[in-house]
Amino acid sequence: MSAAEIADNKWELEASRPPVRTTGGILQILIIGFFAGLFGWMVMFAFQGIFGARRDTLADQYGRLTVDGKPAPGAAPAQ
Known part of the structure; x- marks a missing residue:
């Protein structure tokens, strides 16, 4: 394994960790x-x-209202 591959693996490992210790991460x-x-x-x-x-x-x-907006005669209020 070359030094470049090792450095790349370290960077990938560091990048995969969530930034929970920084102000931006907490925000x-x-x-x-x-x-x-x-x-x-x-x-x-x-x-x-x-x-x-x-x-x-x-x-x-709504279903019991008449044209003038009042309840229809004989319509009992729901309880």
């Missing part, structure tokens, strides 16, 4: 963690909206 980890947390937060609220308890909001009353 990258924090930013990725922030975006992963933000994504998890959005998914959590999406699942709460899909599978959670129904609330009697205007959006839930």
Whole structure:
């Protein structure tokens, strides 16, 4: 093995290590963690909206509304 190959292997080994001891590396980890947390937060609220308890909001009353925006006569509010 030549000296150039040994130097190339050392460089590849050093380049494959994550930079967790530098300011830039720590900042990258924090930013990725922030975006992963933000994504998890959005998914959590999406699942709460899909599978959670129904609330009697205007959006839930959409199918029961009449032309003037009031509930149809005899339509009982959902509970």
